[in-house]
Amino acid sequence: MFRSVDNGASWTDINSALPRVWDGVILTRGTDLFMGTAPNLGANVGSDIGDVYRSTNNGASWSKTNLAKGDVSALLMSGSNLFAGVDGIVSGTGGVYLSTNNGTSWTSASTGLVGTRVSALVAIGTSLFAGTDKGVSVSTNNGTTWDARGLTTALVSSFLVSGSNLFAGTSGHGIYLSTNNGANWNLARTGMPAATYVTSLAASGANLFAGAGDGVYISTNNGSSWSLINTGLSANAVGSVGPVAVSGLNLFLGSVGLWKRPLSDFGGSSVSARVAESLTIELSPNPTHGIVQVHGLPAGARVEVMNILGENVTNISGVGSSDRAVDLSSFSAGTYFIRISSAGSTTTKMVVKD
Numbered sequence: 001m002f003r004s005v006d007n008g009a010s011w012t013d014i015n016s017a018l019p020r021v022w023d024g025v026i027l028t029r030g031t032d033l034f035m036g037t038a039p040n041l042g043a044n045v046g047s048d049i050g051d052v053y054r055s056t057n058n059g060a061s062w063s064k065t066n067l068a069k070g071d072v073s074a075l076l077m078s079g080s081n082l083f084a085g086v087d088g089i090v091s092g093t094g095g096v097y098l099s100t101n102n103g104t105s106w107t108s109a110s111t112g113l114v115g116t117r118v119s120a121l122v123a124i125g126t127s128l129f130a131g132t133d134k135g136v137s138v139s140t141n142n143g144t145t146w147d148a149r150g151l152t153t154a155l156v157s158s159f160l161v162s163g164s165n166l167f168a169g170t171s172g173h174g175i176y177l178s179t180n181n182g183a184n185w186n187l188a189r190t191g192m193p194a195a196t197y198v199t200s201l202a203a204s205g206a207n208l209f210a211g212a213g214d215g216v217y218i219s220t221n222n223g224s225s226w227s228l229i230n231t232g233l234s235a236n237a238v239g240s241v242g243p244v245a246v247s248g249l250n251l252f253l254g255s256v257g258l259w260k261r262p263l264s265d266f267g268g269s270s271v272s273a274r275v276a277e278s279l280t281i282e283l284s285p286n287p288t289h290g291i292v293q294v295h296g297l298p299a300g301a302r303v304e305v306m307n308i309l310g311e312n313v314t315n316i317s318g319v320g321s322s323d324r325a326v327d328l329s330s331f332s333a334g335t336y337f338i339r340i341s342s343a344g345s346t347t348t349k350m351v352v353k354d
Contacts, residue, residue, distance in 0.1 A: 001035060003059050007248060008260050014059035024050070027075035029082075032056055032102065036072025036084060052084055054103050065103030069093045076121035078128060079287075083109065083143060085118030085130060094118060096130055098143050109143035114152065122159035124166065125335035125352045126287075127181060131156025136168060138182055149182040160201035162208060163337060163348060164306070167223060169198030169210060177223050188223035200243040202251070204263050205346050209251060211244040216253060218266055229266070233259060281340055287352035290329035294338060294349075297322050304339045328353045 001018060002011040018035075027034040033055040050072045053062045067084055070093050074085030081100055088094020094117050095110030115132025122129050128139045135152035139145060151168060154176075158169035167188065168176045174189030174196045189196060197213040208219040215230040215238045230238050237255040245252045246263070253259040282295040294303065303316040305326060313331065316324065326338065331353055339348045 001059060007250065008252065008258065014055075016061055018053060018062050024071065024073050025075050027077060029077045031058075033059055034075055034082070034103065035062075036075055038071040038073070038087075050086065052103055065099070065106070067097060067099075067103070067106045069097060069106075073119050074121040074131075076123060076128070078123045078142070081142060083121055083128070085121045087117045087119060089117055096121070096143060096146075109139075110146070111144065112146040113137050114146070114148045117155070119155070119157045120159045120168075122161060122166070124161055124181060125350065129159060129166070129182060131159060131168060136182055136185075150178065151176055151182070151185040158198060158200045160203060160208070161350070162203045162222070165222065167201055167208070169201050171197050174198060175201075175210060175223060175226075188219075189226065190224065191226035191228075192217060199241060200245075202244045202246050204246045204251070204266075207263070207266050209244050209246070211241040211253065213241065214238065215241060216244060216251075220267070229261075232261065281338075281347055281349055283338065283349050283351050287354050288328060289354050290327060292326050292328060292338075292351050294324045294326055294340070295322065297324055297340060302341045304341070306337045306339065307334070 001014050003014045004011045024036040024038050035053045036050065038050045049068055050070050052065045052067045052072055054065055055062045069086045071087040072084050073087045076083040081098060082103060084097045086094045086097060095108060095113055096118055097106045098109040099106045113130060114137050115134030117133035118130050120131030126140060128143060130137045130146065133155045135154060136149045136156055137146040138149040154170040154173040156168045157171050160167040164179060166178045166182060170176065172195050174187065174192050174194065175198055176185040177188035178185045198210050200211040202209045206220060208223060210217040210226065215228050215233065217226040218229050219226045237257065237259060240255045242254040249263055251261050251263055284293050286292060303324065304312055305314045306312055328336065333353050336351050336353060337348050338351055339346060
């Protein structure tokens with residue numbers, strides 16, 4: 001585990017109290033940092049099992065949460081609940097696990113889950129989605145029970161929520177898209193080989209990025225088509241693409257080494273770093289009974305509220321302060337998206353109306 005405070009120019013080892021095992025997935029929540037690990041697959045296979053570690057001081061020290069289950073390959077914080085997705089191919093203890101106390105204790109939350117190898121977790125409003133070796137399962141009751149949801153024929157390795165769209169990256173089948181909360185899925189892999197293994201997905205404005213077995217892809221049309229953007233990557237890096245992530249004005253890629261490329265290379269706005277940083281938007285409370293406070297607004301921002309279908313339901317223009325109350329009292333209960341636009345930069349946040 002390493003940390004950079006200068007946008008990747010230099011890195012510091014923050015492995016104090018961490019075992020020398022495979023580090024899997026990272027989750028940040030406020031001042032907490034969680035990391036899932038995998039079993040030791042070295043000379044003594046099975047001598048160690050995966051777990052979740054927590055740091056409350058930006059990685060200076062870590063404590064074990066004692067999940068002690070398989071390969072922790074997915075983490076999700078939904079409200080005050082922490083979910084861990086475990087791949088049980090080595091330990092046989094795969095599934096979804098829930099902690100309501102930041103990892104102090106865990107309970108199984110896999111009733112009805114289809115598949116035992118959980119590789120991805122995501123939340124849309126009050127619905128939780130799990131990507132497994134048997135497709136997608138959904139829970140609408142905080143993980144108490146799960147049901148198969150539409151896509152049941154592929155190993156789902158990654159999710160991406162973009163507006164009202166849910167994308168699922170798969171192992172060997174490319175990308176699927178659902179526009180109705182997973183009820184139906186359609187292939188969205190035009191431009192990719194049919195058997196593409198998609199390891200991760202990320203978004204920056206209208207641009208979608210996919211890390212895949214043959215490199216990095218971009219879509220500028222909501223997943224209708226994809227193009228390779230491997231320029232500058234070594235041959236070894238192209239063949240070993242792992243996670244892709246957007247941070248600030250750059251796209252980062254984990255592979256053989258860590259790679260960085262400016263988002264402006266892909267037709268993005270030449271927004272200054274200061275403007276980009278100003279669009280660190282927070283919503284509270286979320287969920288809300290009616291009024292939601294939008295924090296971190298730049299001057300002159302345009303605020304739009306859209307429903308789950310992507311339809312505009314209200315606008316607030318010319319915001320003059322960094323905080324603004326948005327009144328959803330007259331709206332029906334459900335999921336909405338608040339989009340903030342300023343100086344060519346746009347960010348979207350999801351809010352749930354109780």
